[in-house]
Amino acid sequence: MIAAQLLTHFDRLADAPDAIPRLRRFILDLAVRGRLVPQDPNDEPASELLKRIAAEKKRMVEAGKVRKPKMIILVNETEIPFMLPTNWRWSQIAEIGLLSPRNETTDDTLASFVPMPMIAADYGEASNHEVRRWGDIKGGYTHFAEGDVGLAKITPCFQNGKSTVFRDLTGGVGSGTTELHVVRPLFVNPNFVLLFLKCPYFIETGIPIMTGTAGQKRVPTEYFAYSPFPLPPLAEQHRIVAKADELMALCDRLEATQAERETTRNRMATASLARLNAPDPDPATFQIHIAFAFNNFTPLTT
Structure with a gap:
């Protein structure tokens, strides 16, 4: 079922028991499988986008802005969970961005602090923040900046879908709970990354491999960074996010x-x-x- 068909039957579908939460999950699932909007053969293919990302990482390493990233292991065909449109590519979070980025700013800079309760679980719901001096929050917390994407890695926050694109940060930078995995996407729409992190496939696949004791289980970095990630062309990412936003607003x-x-x-x-x-x-x-x-x-x- 494509988005047009979904819209046609939206009101009727919404009357079913537990319908709207299931509709939200269905929208997320369609989004990451390339079934929410039509493909455009004129879009720059995802393979070219990956080349631009790799070139940008190389430039940043040579400029001394970041350390050389770990070698990316190509996604094995046996790991592919579902088929993608022809101009998409299987990638990994580690390939399309910078993992665990660090911020450099003066201690007196006003910045955002985000504890776990302020991170939203539902797609489209903005996360909140507190305003603090950077010098008070730069140590012992997870760093992020405007446009970075964070995933709650601890139970039950991961199972509940707590993840966010950090927006409207004071001073453009922030830190927060240590129970986060963070990526800084390069040439990739952060909201598409968020759609993936909240989709049923990613969460349901991640739950069985969480490590730790009951009540303190965590999603391993390897799962966050190196799981198969469905990458559409950049232009299609924007269309997917716009359509997902439209449908989620209908759900609201x-x-x-x-x-x-x-x-x-x-x-x-x-x-x-x-x-x-x-x-x-x-x-x-x-x-x-x-x-x-x-x-x-x-x-x-x-």
């Missing part, structure tokens, strides 16, 4: 409508019960109230 509106409908239903049920518990002295009116409650029993109670 449907949730609001459902909540309003639920509130109205509860008020009607309460009013009907009140009329039955305190009958109208007029027998004819009381009979009308009984008939209303009887005829609407299912919609009032389900």
